[in-house]
Amino acid sequence: MDCTREYCVRDISLAPEGEKKIDWVSRFMPVLQSIGRDFEGRKPFKGVRIAATLHLEMKTAFLLLTLKAGGAEVSAAASNPLSTQDDVVAALAKNGVKVYAIRGENREEYYEFMHRALDIEPNVIIDDGADMISTLMREREELVENVWGASEETTTGVVRLRAMEREGLLKFPVIAVNDSLTKYLFDNRYGTGQSTWDGIMRSTNLLIAGKNVVVVGYGWCGRGIAMRAKGLGATVTVVEVDPIRALEARMDGFNVTNMLDAAKIGDIFITATGDVNCIRREHFEVMKDGVILANSGHFDVEISKPDLEALAVEISRPRPNVTEYRMADGRRLYLLAEGRLVNLAAADGHPAEIMDMSFALQAKAAEYIMENRGKLEPRVYVLPREIDERVARIKLEAMGVRIEELTEEQRRYLGSWEHGT
Numbered sequence: 001m002d003c004t005r006e007y008c009v010r011d012i013s014l015a016p017e018g019e020k021k022i023d024w025v026s027r028f029m030p031v032l033q034s035i036g037r038d039f040e041g042r043k044p045f046k047g048v049r050i051a052a053t054l055h056l057e058m059k060t061a062f063l064l065l066t067l068k069a070g071g072a073e074v075s076a077a078a079s080n081p082l083s084t085q086d087d088v089v090a091a092l093a094k095n096g097v098k099v100y101a102i103r104g105e106n107r108e109e110y111y112e113f114m115h116r117a118l119d120i121e122p123n124v125i126i127d128d129g130a131d132m133i134s135t136l137m138r139e140r141e142e143l144v145e146n147v148w149g150a151s152e153e154t155t156t157g158v159v160r161l162r163a164m165e166r167e168g169l170l171k172f173p174v175i176a177v178n179d180s181l182t183k184y185l186f187d188n189r190y191g192t193g194q195s196t197w198d199g200i201m202r203s204t205n206l207l208i209a210g211k212n213v214v215v216v217g218y219g220w221c222g223r224g225i226a227m228r229a230k231g232l233g234a235t236v237t238v239v240e241v242d243p244i245r246a247l248e249a250r251m252d253g254f255n256v257t258n259m260l261d262a263a264k265i266g267d268i269f270i271t272a273t274g275d276v277n278c279i280r281r282e283h284f285e286v287m288k289d290g291v292i293l294a295n296s297g298h299f300d301v302e303i304s305k306p307d308l309e310a311l312a313v314e315i316s317r318p319r320p321n322v323t324e325y326r327m328a329d330g331r332r333l334y335l336l337a338e339g340r341l342v343n344l345a346a347a348d349g350h351p352a353e354i355m356d357m358s359f360a361l362q363a364k365a366a367e368y369i370m371e372n373r374g375k376l377e378p379r380v381y382v383l384p385r386e387i388d389e390r391v392a393r394i395k396l397e398a399m400g401v402r403i404e405e406l407t408e409e410q411r412r413y414l415g416s417w418e419h420g421t
Helices: 012-026 030-042 058-069 086-094 107-118 131-139 141-146 155-166 181-204 220-231 243-251 259-265 305-311 352-371 385-398 408-414
Strands: 007-009 049-054 073-078 098-100 124-127 149-152 174-176 212-216 235-239 268-271 291-295 312-319 322-327 332-336
Touching: 007 012, 007 086, 012 058, 012 086, 012 352, 030 058, 030 352, 030 385, 049 058, 049 107, 049 131, 058 073, 058 086, 058 352, 073 107, 086 098, 098 107, 107 131, 124 131, 124 352, 131 141, 131 149, 131 155, 149 155, 149 352, 155 174, 174 352, 181 220, 181 268, 181 291, 181 332, 181 352, 181 385, 212 220, 212 259, 220 235, 235 243, 235 259, 305 312, 305 322, 305 332, 352 385
Parallel strands: 007 098, 049 073, 049 124, 073 098, 124 149, 149 174, 212 235, 212 268, 268 291, 291 332
Antiparallel strands: 312 322, 322 332
8 A cells, every 4th residue: 555645545556557547538528628628728726625535437537637637636535445446546646636545445444535535624525425525514524614515426415415404414505416417317327327237247247138137226327227228138127116216117118016026036136226225134035046136326235235144154255246145045146346336346337428427517516616605505506507508518519419509580489478379
C-alpha cells in the first residue's frame, strides 16, 4: 500500500495503466469532453473544494479530472469496496486528485478513507449512495458550515436523502442527479441492463439463453435488466410489490409472481430494489440446485447473506467473484460478487457512452450548486430541465442525429387555447 498525505492507493506505479484506461473511455464521452473544455477555459471552480464518494473506475476518474481541470481541489474515496480499480486510482493520484481507495478495503478502511477525503473541508459533495453525506452529518458536523450543497447519483442515495429531508436532518441542498431524465432513462435502464449481464457472464461463463431469469424489482434498473435478459433468450419472471409496476411488467410481456413462487423456478436471480432481504431463508430453502444469485442494487443487503451462511454446511469459492453455498441436502447456491452490485464488483460498470450523460449532469450539478450557493433551502432538488435538454442535445449531435425543430406557427399553437373541434 502506498500512502501519503495526498493519497492512499495500492500501488502508485500502476498509474500508467490507469491513465490508458481513462484515455480510452474519454474518447467515448463527448458530452463530458465538451463540458471539460468549457471548464478548462473558464476555471469556474477556482478556489472551490469538491469531495466525492464514487465508484472509482475509469469513467468516474474522467469526471474527477474534468472538475480538477475547472480549477477545483478534488478529493475522492470509494463508494463500494469492490468497485475500485487500483490502477485508475493510482492514475488519479498521479494527476493531482487527493484519492484514498483500495480495492477490497475493509469496513474500517472504507470509513477512514472517507474521512480523509472529507478533510479538505468541501464546499461541494458528489455522492453515490449518500454514505459521504450521512457520515458528514453524523460524525463531521463541524464541516457542515463549509458545504454549499451536494449531488447524489443513485436511487438508493436519493431515498436516504429524502428520508433525511422528511426528518428535518438535511443541513444543505442536495441535487438528485438520479432523478434527471438523461440519467434514469438511460443510465438506470440501458446502463444497468447491459453492465449487469456483463458482470454475470464474466463471473460465470454460462449461457443465458433458455434459462429462467427472475428480476426482483421493476424500476428503471429492473426494466433494463429484464429487457436485456429477454434479448439474450431467457424466460423472464418479474417480482414486484408495486401493483402498477407489476402490471406494466406483465404488459411488457414478462411473467409476474411473488418471490416464493419465483424462487422455485428460477435459474438466475437478480435483485434491483434498493430494499433489504428481498431474497431470504424461505426462498433459499426451495431453490433449485445450481442457481445463480446476483445483486444490482447499491448495497449488499438485498440478498440475505446471513441466511445463506446459516443454511450452508460448506462455503467455497470455485471461481473469482463466485461464492458457493452448499446446503445440507446437497444443493448448491452461487452468490456473485459477495452480493455487492455485480456490474461494478465483477465487471467495469456501465458503458462509457451512458456514463457520459450521468457524469455530465454531475459536473453541471456542481456548477449549479456553486452558482446558487445561499439561494437554495436544505432539501432535495432536481436539476432544471434546460440542463437535461442541453446534455441530450450534445449527445445527439455526437451521435450524428438531427431532430426536428418547431416552427413559429407550431409554437404559437402549443401556447394557445382558442383552437377547438
